Amino acid sequence: MVYVLNVDGKPLMPCKSAKARHLLRDGKAKVVKREPFTIKLLFECDNITQPITLGVDAGSKHIGVSASTEKKEVYSADVELRNDIVELISTRKQNRRTRRSRLRYRKPRFNNRKKDDKWLAPSVEQKIQCHLKVVEDLHKILPITKIVVELANFDIQKILNPNIEGEEYQKGAQSGFWNAREFVIWRDNHTCQHCKGKSKDNVLEVHHIESRKTGGNAPNNLVTLCKTCHQKHHREGMQLNIHRGNSMRHEAFMGVMRREFYNRLKDIYQDVKITYGYITKSNRIANGLPKAHHIDAFCIAGNLEAELLGYYYYQKKVRCHNRQIHKANYLKGGRKKLNQSPYIVLGFRLFDKVKLENEECFVFGRRVRGYFKVCKLDGTVIHTDINYKKLKFVNTRKRYLTERREMEGKA
Numbered sequence: 495m496v497y498v499l500n501v502d503g504k505p506l507m508p509c510k511s512a513k514a515r516h517l518l519r520d521g522k523a524k525v526v527k528r529e530p531f532t533i534k535l536l537f538e539c540d541n542i543t544q545p546i547t548l549g550v551d552a553g554s555k556h557i558g559v560s561a562s563t564e565k566k567e568v569y570s571a572d573v574e575l576r577n578d579i580v581e582l583i584s585t586r587k588q589n590r591r592t593r594r595s596r597l598r599y600r601k602p603r604f605n606n607r608k609k610d611d612k613w614l615a616p617s618v619e620q621k622i623q624c625h626l627k628v629v630e631d632l633h634k635i636l637p638i639t640k641i642v643v644e645l646a647n648f649d650i651q652k653i654l655n656p657n658i659e660g661e662e663y664q665k666g667a668q669s670g671f672w673n674a675r676e677f678v679i680w681r682d683n684h685t686c687q688h689c690k691g692k693s694k695d696n697v698l699e700v701h702h703i704e705s706r707k708t709g710g711n712a713p714n715n716l717v718t719l720c721k722t723c724h725q726k727h728h729r730e731g732m733q734l735n736i737h738r739g740n741s742m743r744h745e746a747f748m749g750v751m752r753r754e755f756y757n758r759l760k761d762i763y764q765d766v767k768i769t770y771g772y773i774t775k776s777n778r779i780a781n782g783l784p785k786a787h788h789i790d791a792f793c794i795a796g797n798l799e800a801e802l803l804g805y806y807y808y809q810k811k812v813r814c815h816n817r818q819i820h821k822a823n824y825l826k827g828g829r830k831k832l833n834q835s836p837y838i839v840l841g842f843r844l845f846d847k848v849k850l851e852n853e854e855c856f857v858f859g860r861r862v863r864g865y866f867k868v869c870k871l872d873g874t875v876i877h878t879d880i881n882y883k884k885l886k887f888v889n890t891r892k893r894y895l896t897e898r899r900e901m902e903g904k905a
Contacts, residue, residue: 549795558787
């Protein structure tokens with residue numbers, strides 16, 4: 495399937511690859527995008543299009559998108575989102591605090607710290623912007639007339655306590671306790687969860703299973719330890735056989751973004767509809783389709799009689815630039831080591847698409863001596879130390895790395 499733009503750059507209906515080859519050979523079109531392969535016509539034509547419905551399976555980790563007419567699916571993709579924003583924002587906050595602590599005096603600037611009424615956490619805002627960008631990019635290559643979005647609503651308290659009802663929703667798990675520390679010690683029965691009281695240490699402390707920087711002070715990230723075990727863990731590196739409980743971070747994100755994403759779509763596009771997960775599930779089961787994000791998006795679009803495309807594009811959102819100039823730790827002599835690698839190393843950028851022995855992959859690591867690490871998007875390592883001269887440049891890196899994958903059961 496080749497996507498077509500008219501002479502003015504507006505999308506037309508896609509065509510078969512054979513027709514695109516004829517247009518390119520005859521000089522009637524030019525290539526404007528390699529993946530998904532898109533051409534632009536160099537002559538005037540009748541801008542005849544068909545109604546295309548776009549199904550969007552919104553999510554916190556992945557976005558499923560599928561565009562289809564009544565007879566055929568014309569686009570399918572699974573987009574993997576970034577989940578490192580919390581870590582990066584926390585690191586930036588830590589570094590700024592360290593720098594400011596060295597100043598003898600700082601002017602008060604409280605008036606500059608007011609947040610907008612529609613402010614959202616950076617991790618949530620970034621994912622909403624990714625959803626909007628995916629929809630915007632599809633409108634550039636397809637004449638989409640209708641958008642259907644599936645929005646999930648999670649009852650987090652019901653997930654944690656299936657028997658909750660009535661007034662219990664107004665009382666959280668920490669109701670009646672002064673703070674999280676008191677609740678965690680009571681929850682753990684005033685017993686060290688590592689040695690189970692064998693150390694005979696009566697001083698109890700609360701330990702963060704994940705770092706407070708990323709895991710926060712949520713009760714499922716806290717555990718009771720005696721002072722002896724706590725000190726051995728931090729000072730001597732003693733391993734704890736304790737794992738964090740289920741994090742509701744992604745469920746909370748969906749609760750925040752579901753209406754915000756829908757409202758922003760309505761402000762930009764005309765025909766936007768909502769559907770729900772139980773409808774998608776019933777349609778998928780009734781048609782005997784496998785469980786996948788792009789398949790769910792196909793069911794969301796509603797054209798269940800349409801012929802499946804047979805392949806889909808797997809896309810991964812990657813960081814565009816590292817803003818941290820220096821590493822946090824000092825070197826000998828009080829010097830700081832640069833944290834940013836060169837922009838271009840021997841003609842290659844990070845995440846450039848290359849070809850190695852007729853296999854397409856991406857540059858995931860570069861060394862000045864000329865030996866690179868190349869991998870697939872699913873993490874499969876093609877080579878850890880390949881000479882750059884053996885790599886053939888295919889395409890420069892984008893914000894979304896893209897590779898084509900065949901659907902299960904398709905050749």
